[in-house]
Amino acid sequence: MTGADxxxxxxxxxxxxxxxxxxxxxxxxxxxxxxxxxxxxPSGSTFGLVGESGSGKTTVARLLLKLDRPTSGEIAIDGVxxxxxxxxxxxxYRRTVQAVLQDPYGAxxxxxxxxxIVGEPLRAQGASRAEALxxxxxxxxxxxxxxxxxxxxxxxxxxxQRQRIAVARALSVDxxxxxxxEPVSAxxxxxxxxxxxxxxxxxxxxxxxxxxxxxxLAIVKYMSTMVxxxxxxxxxxxxxxxxLFRRPRHPYTRKLVAAATGRQKLGEVxxxxxxxxxxxxxxxxxxxTRCAFAAERCTVEAPVLxxxxxxxxxxxxxxxxxxxxxxxx
Amino acid sequence: MTADNDDAGERGRPPLVAIGCxxxxxxxxxxxxxxxxxxxxxxxxxxxxxxxxxxxxxxxAHPLGTDMLGRDLLSRxxxxxxxxxxxxxxxxxxxxxxxxxxxxxAGYAGGWVDAVVMRIVDAFLxxxxxxMALALVAALxxxxxxxxxxxxxxxxxxxxxxxxxxxxxxxxxxxxxxxRIAGVAPHLIAFRHILPNALNSITVLAxxxxxxxxxxxxxxxxxxxxxxxxxxxxxxxxADGKAYMSFAWWTTTLxxxxxVAAVMAFNALGDWLKTRxxxxxxx
Amino acid sequence: MTEHxxxxxxxxxxxxxxxxxxxxxxxxxxxxxxxGAGEIVGIAGESGSGKSTLCAALIRALPRTASLSGRVEFAxxxxxxxxxxxxRRLRQRELAMVLQNPMTSLDPMFTIGNxxxxxxxxxxxxxxxxxxxxxxxxxxxxxxPELRWDQYPHQLSGGMKxxxxxxxxxxxxxxxxxxxEPTSALxxxxxxEILVLLRGVRDTHxxxxxxxxxxxxxxxxxxxxxxxxxxxxxxxxxxxxxVFAVPRHPYTRGLIASLPRLEDDDIVLSxxxxxxxxxxxxxxxxxxxxxxxxxxxxxxEQCPAASGTSHRAFCWAAEALP
Numbered sequence: 001m002t003g004a005d006x007x008x009x010x011x012x013x014x015x016x017x018x019x020x021x022x023x024x025x026x027x028x029x030x031x032x033x034x035x036x037x038x039x040x041x042p043s044g045s046t047f048g049l050v051g052e053s054g055s056g057k058t059t060v061a062r063l064l065l066k067l068d069r070p071t072s073g074e075i076a077i078d079g080v081x082x083x084x085x086x087x088x089x090x091x092x093y094r095r096t097v098q099a100v101l102q103d104p105y106g107a108x109x110x111x112x113x114x115x116x117i118v119g120e121p122l123r124a125q126g127a128s129r130a131e132a133l134x135x136x137x138x139x140x141x142x143x144x145x146x147x148x149x150x151x152x153x154x155x156x157x158x159x160x161q162r163q164r165i166a167v168a169r170a171l172s173v174d175x176x177x178x179x180x181x182e183p184v185s186a187x188x189x190x191x192x193x194x195x196x197x198x199x200x201x202x203x204x205x206x207x208x209x210x211x212x213x214x215x216x217l218a219i220v221k222y223m224s225t226m227v228x229x230x231x232x233x234x235x236x237x238x239x240x241x242x243x244l245f246r247r248p249r250h251p252y253t254r255k256l257v258a259a260a261t262g263r264q265k266l267g268e269v270x271x272x273x274x275x276x277x278x279x280x281x282x283x284x285x286x287x288x289t290r291c292a293f294a295a296e297r298c299t300v301e302a303p304v305l306x307x308x309x310x311x312x313x314x315x316x317x318x319x320x321x322x323x324x325x326x327x328x329x
Numbered sequence: 330m331t332a333d334n335d336d337a338g339e340r341g342r343p344p345l346v347a348i349g350c351x352x353x354x355x356x357x358x359x360x361x362x363x364x365x366x367x368x369x370x371x372x373x374x375x376x377x378x379x380x381x382x383x384x385x386x387x388x389x390a391h392p393l394g395t396d397m398l399g400r401d402l403l404s405r406x407x408x409x410x411x412x413x414x415x416x417x418x419x420x421x422x423x424x425x426x427x428x429x430x431x432x433x434x435a436g437y438a439g440g441w442v443d444a445v446v447m448r449i450v451d452a453f454l455x456x457x458x459x460x461m462a463l464a465l466v467a468a469l470x471x472x473x474x475x476x477x478x479x480x481x482x483x484x485x486x487x488x489x490x491x492x493x494x495x496x497x498x499x500x501x502x503x504x505x506x507x508x509r510i511a512g513v514a515p516h517l518i519a520f521r522h523i524l525p526n527a528l529n530s531i532t533v534l535a536x537x538x539x540x541x542x543x544x545x546x547x548x549x550x551x552x553x554x555x556x557x558x559x560x561x562x563x564x565x566x567x568a569d570g571k572a573y574m575s576f577a578w579w580t581t582t583l584x585x586x587x588x589v590a591a592v593m594a595f596n597a598l599g600d601w602l603k604t605r606x607x608x609x610x611x612x
Numbered sequence: 613m614t615e616h617x618x619x620x621x622x623x624x625x626x627x628x629x630x631x632x633x634x635x636x637x638x639x640x641x642x643x644x645x646x647x648g649a650g651e652i653v654g655i656a657g658e659s660g661s662g663k664s665t666l667c668a669a670l671i672r673a674l675p676r677t678a679s680l681s682g683r684v685e686f687a688x689x690x691x692x693x694x695x696x697x698x699x700r701r702l703r704q705r706e707l708a709m710v711l712q713n714p715m716t717s718l719d720p721m722f723t724i725g726n727x728x729x730x731x732x733x734x735x736x737x738x739x740x741x742x743x744x745x746x747x748x749x750x751x752x753x754x755x756x757p758e759l760r761w762d763q764y765p766h767q768l769s770g771g772m773k774x775x776x777x778x779x780x781x782x783x784x785x786x787x788x789x790x791x792x793e794p795t796s797a798l799x800x801x802x803x804x805e806i807l808v809l810l811r812g813v814r815d816t817h818x819x820x821x822x823x824x825x826x827x828x829x830x831x832x833x834x835x836x837x838x839x840x841x842x843x844x845x846x847x848x849x850x851x852x853x854x855v856f857a858v859p860r861h862p863y864t865r866g867l868i869a870s871l872p873r874l875e876d877d878d879i880v881l882s883x884x885x886x887x888x889x890x891x892x893x894x895x896x897x898x899x900x901x902x903x904x905x906x907x908x909x910x911x912x913e914q915c916p917a918a919s920g921t922s923h924r925a926f927c928w929a930a931e932a933l934p
Binding site: 052188217246259260 | 659799800803804872873874876881888
């Protein structure tokens with residue numbers, strides 16, 4: 001298996017939710033949280049996933065972690081389909097994919113010692129207490145916390161330290177893939193680089209593959225090889241990180257980048273309108289209600305991801321013809 | 330300068346009087362016959378209906394007076410404490426265990442398991458206590474074991490409902506999600522992660538339940554359906570003393586006051602713990 | 613340039629302390645802060661900096677367990693000496709607050725219109741509140757305000773709720789609006805809108821605005837003046853442009869440096885080594901000394917005094933620099 005083969009392959013992934021009805025006669029509401037998403041992540045690389053609340057990126061993460069089942073579509077890891085696994089394969093899967101989540105304070109069980117917390121995934125795999133402890137010691141040292149920390153409880157640690165513990169725990173089973181859901185968003189700015197640096201170091205050392213979900217575009221760019229932008233359940237743009245952020249092609253991405261670049265005077269970058277209600281998605285292109293370039297066609301026809309440049313795809317009817325944004329250097 | 334908002338910061342000092350009362354009652358329950366000045370059914374007819382020591386005709390020999398058979402009231406109150414607290418404790422322990430286990434199951438498993446268990450819970454919660462008590466006593470007879478049974482049958486459902494809702498809210502927390510991602514077996518997640526976090530609420534419910542149990546047991550005994558003589562119960566004492574209320578107030582009133590004091594003490598303790606455990610009260 | 617205009621808010625030697633004497637915690641220590649009428653001041657800091665406590669102290673919203681020393685003047689009057697009736701009047705007319713979490717700031721049981729009307733009535737309005745209220749909602753660019761008036765909070769998004777809260781806060785044209793992390797719970801594209809609104813309140817009503825935030829970029833974009841806090845003390849205070857262009861305190865420098873810039877081709881992330889100190893166990897001297905790249909012996913002994921006038925920095929090393 002060469003390093004360039006996609007390790008994770010997502011094909012037309014779809015997740016619909018049926019909401020409880022208000023009355024016996026009304027038809028049930030259906031919300032499409034993830035709308036036929038497809039992307040792949042080569043082994044050893046990082047795929048950054050960007051999107052605001054309601055974009056569906058969290059649902060994608062949950063599906064990848066097998067915390068939820070898709071309505072339709074496929075996820076394959078190392079060639080094996082995720083949702084057709086037997087008991088043994090499912091158990092092995094828990095060794096292959098681990099996660100680090102956003103909230104360092106909610107991630108660690110308050111009443112357990114660090115040793116138990118870090119050793120838990122291995123113990124769930126059948127390791128003995130002694131084995132798990134030995135690995136825990138190694139992990140804690142690898143993340144820059146000493147072995148003495150194992151005897152302590154979570155409340156004795158700061159947010160940044162807790163995330164290190166979370167990383168140690170995730171890596172304890174020697175996974176191939178880490179799902180990182182906003183791992184530094186809840187940390188102080190001055191501490192973020194420490195955790196991100198740790199994650200990058202681990203990736204290089206252990207050849208890990210990452211899915212990195214974040215809302216700080218600069219951090220996503222820093223961590224990712226490829227980036228996907230989601231809006232309202234759909235993937236609207238996918239491309240190499242540097243190229244995508246240097247020259248975003250989708251109107252939504254352009255707005256996000258402009259707001260993040262922050263050099264404009266206040267008020268120049270306005271994204272008018274609110275995110276539409278998930279119960280009433282706009283027809284055709286979901287973004288058209290907030291898009292400066294919306295036209296007749298956008299109401300009728302939903303755009304599909306089309307490759308514009310090598311590796312850089314956009315889902316917009318007019319992507320090739322959009323005027324260049326005003327440069328602000 | 331002083332600040333002047335009265336929210337947060339004041340989680341309340343421990344209710345020392347209530348705690349003292351509870352400890353007194355527990356001591357009485359545990360030590361029972363060892364500390365009673367007289368045997369609980371020792372009848373001295375010559376001293377029948379003696380008033381408490383602070384009234385005319387009373388003496389320190391019988392500090393709280395005697396009943397119509399000359400039995401020392403203080404001793405009988407202490408003996409009654411034993412019965413009341415032991416039946417309450419047993420009932421709460423068994424009801425709690427059943428309720429917690431079923432609540433964990435319903436909350437964690439979800440789906441149809443949840444639906445089935447909760448319908449059963451609803452059914453039991455709908456049962457009128459007195460009717461159940463009468464029916465069970467008619468079928469099985471009265472006595473300590475049967476009262477405990479009645480209390481278990483009518484009470485376990487409240488624990489199940491509480492634990493289920495706690496489970497639902499804890500289930501969504503990150504550390505549970507991470508345990509699932511780690512592949513920890515569901516029953517281990519339930520007992521190692523979820524149950525300890527629900528323990529606070531369960532403890533509060535159990536404490537508040539003690540008062541309820543005492544009242545239930547006393548009511549049953551008062552009606553003649555519960556504890557039978559020669560065993561002693563505050564409720565029985567209430568019933569016995571009823572006829573003498575107009576001229577020997579202490580035979581009924583003192584057992585009544587004891588019930589009230591016991592219930593209030595445990596309730597105060599439960600309330601204080603509830604405030605103390607409330608996550609929102611923490612800064 | 614003479615300063616004969618009295619400041620709107622004037623905090624002198626303000627200290628807020630909690631806890632028993634043995635383990636005293638001072639989330640705000642020895643703060644001197646001036647906010648002029650119509651000024652937008654940003655208070656920046658990370659967790660444990662004390663910025664939220666300072667914010668609460670400035671409008672007398674601390675819990676009873678807090679003990680304060682020092683003085684806070686509002687429009688020349690001692691805020692903490694005001695009797696309850698006057699304080700309430702102040703809160704109705706002149707002071708307003710917007711909090712971090714719009715989800716919990718609105719009562720879920722009542723419609724938006726109901727809550728705005730209640731507020732307007734409390735501020736001495738009468739008659740048909742609906743027209744006035746809808747106009748207020750229009751001013752904050754809430755789409756379809758007539759529809760929103762009859763909706764419940766759960767039917768609005770976070771950004772919309774925050775707009776409603778700003779509308780309510782600005783309703784009485786207060787002299788001071790305090791916003792504690794007004795944009796943290798919101799998406800990036802909505803944050804911009806909210807910042808524009810806050811500036812709009814100042815431009816329309818001449819309201820002074822205090823914005824407390826850990827988001828330095830937000831403060832940079834909207835505030836006239838920036839105050840940086842660390843471990844309960846102000847470490848830098850000056851005009852925003854000046855503070856960001858030439859930060860005089862090593863912490864401010866470190867903070868600004870650790871903000872990654874999207875426009876850089878090669879993003880370099882730096883961090884400040886170590887972590888924020890435990891307020892219960894502060895070292896002697898400057899609290900930042902253990903992490904400071906230019907620490908000097910005097911820093912570990914004495915808390916730095918202010919250096920500079922319009923752009924102050926509390927740093928012994930800053931004295932040496934221009």
